[in-house]
Amino acid sequence: MVKSDLVLGGMAAMGAVMFTNPIDVVKTRMQLQGELAARGTYVKPYRHLPQAMLQIIRNDGLLALEKGLLPALHYQFILNSIRLSVYSNALEYGYLQDKDGNIAFYRGMFFGALGGGTGTFLASPFYMIKSQQHAQAVEAIAVGFQHKHTSMYDAMQKIYRAHGFRGFWRGSTTSLIRAFTASSVQIGTFPKAKAWLQDNGWIKHPVLLSFCSGLISGSMVSIANAPFDVVTTRMYNQPVDANGRGLVYRGLLDCFIKILRKEGLHGMYKGFWPIYFRSAPHITLTFVFFDKLMLLRNRYLYKEAA
Template sequence: MERGPRASAARPPDSEPATAARALASARELLDDRVVEPLLRTHAARVLIAGGVAGLVSRTVVAPLERTKILFQVQGLSVSPPGQPLRYRSVAQSLRAILEKEGLRGWFKGNGANCVRIIPMSALQFYAFDVLTQQITESGSSSALTPLQRLWAGALAGAFAQTITYPLDFMRARLTVDMSGRYSGILSGMAVVVRQEGVRSLYRGLVPSLVGIMPYVGVDFMVYGTLREWLPRDAATGEPGTGAKLMAGAVAGAAGQTVAYPLDTVRRQLQVQDVKVKYPDVPKYRGLVDCFFGIVRRDGMRGLYRGIWPNYLKVAPSISIQFVIFEHMCKSLAATRERIDERRAARRQHA
């Protein structure tokens, strides 16, 4: 039998790449069978995955504006001494100030906690809306929801998701305004809060949060779903174009924020009012109503909407991206599941 260099030279030149390709294909099939297919087996799982990815991407894109918004909302309470000029006066000035003091990472401070929160929240929100939509359509005579039905389904879905994930939202706000390094992370921060303020503090601001999230998410789903039905359809796909859907999402997000923003401001101030005790004259609120009217007395109605302009800049791309990515992910995951099923059927035929 011939050995050595001649035998190697006699081997077909494409044998090794072909072997590698077959090994890669086998590994991909194994991954699909053992990991991907179980994850995508049910419609509910695909909705949860799509919702989580949509929330993660959309919030990370607008993280600098999210931090600016929160600093606008709470600066009169815990960032500056009473009577001092406001530190953050405009979006551009705020972004520059954060960059100069904390560097580029400062723009994304608190975003890790936000992502940990938003992945389950967005997933649960879209899942709950999907379940409620199915129940409404199955119990009615029409397969399409009315605007009012979308409003209620979205409101209940938002309340469900917010209640479950609220402690993460609470810590995200604390991490965002913490300038002293008191909190080093989500779990360690929760431990500090529980030790110093009690377990109930993790749910401080939950009531105004629920009161605010229900109209916000409800209006988002109602406006986007209604506008989507009115959008012109592409002749080839039968679907509205991506640009048109992004515009519909922007309008929906702006409408939802306008309705819910005052209660979001109340929630933020309740969450962070114990971050600093350096200034004894800083007001301490006893609850939702006290905080609401305290802000109005001190700053007027404008105080309830402080930070809404950077929030509009944040909401437009955030909600747009969230809806578009969710729809794209749902289609992509369903197509992946169909591809796996077709390949399995082909293997059975050749077996």
């Protein structure tokens, strides 16, 4: 069961990212534009989600919306195969339920953070490469530092040659905090939202129930996680010296302070709407796909047992 949960969780997230990667590309670029510049003092090639997508297509072609897809698929498989497996098994063994059998909010948050943190740390190299490829653009619409990777494998070779294995986990601490926040809120709110909708009799269809529960959960994740998402993108995309140290930000706290001083609170929520329009459907699709794959697996096991 555990092994199949690992695979199904990863497959569900890979299916979701196929639809949401273009939004993630826009999110990354909006988070990088006007980096450490006061509001209103820089050119904004990306104003909002629809305009940004058209801007990318006009200048860089339709396929540019799928930049970083391969590392994104690797990242999502590793992260969610671990995160959803931890959640599923904790639920199965009763670790999430209180004495009355209800899903305990703080237990859900704990196991969500545990699974999300573990998965994020292991998948950190792919998130870094994904972010760097998302930022790559033609000069007319380029924002942030341009790493100019030709592929995921090219990026891995460059990082290893310059900084060894340690280079793959640069910025992983920042990513861990982002993951703890997102996963604890996501896993903590999804079952509560699902139980709330189900207990009140508002939604009965299982797929629609998963969809609406994921939508509520995704909204909460977007609000809580946006500042950590911005900081993670900046930390991963910044240039580094020969020793692998960041040339713009020394660490998580330094990044937060510099953004707040130079860009204000607005800077911490750059790209919020792409974060929302990416997070909500991604979480929704992941749980919908996971529920359907679990259902298919259980049906297969039932037939085998019969």
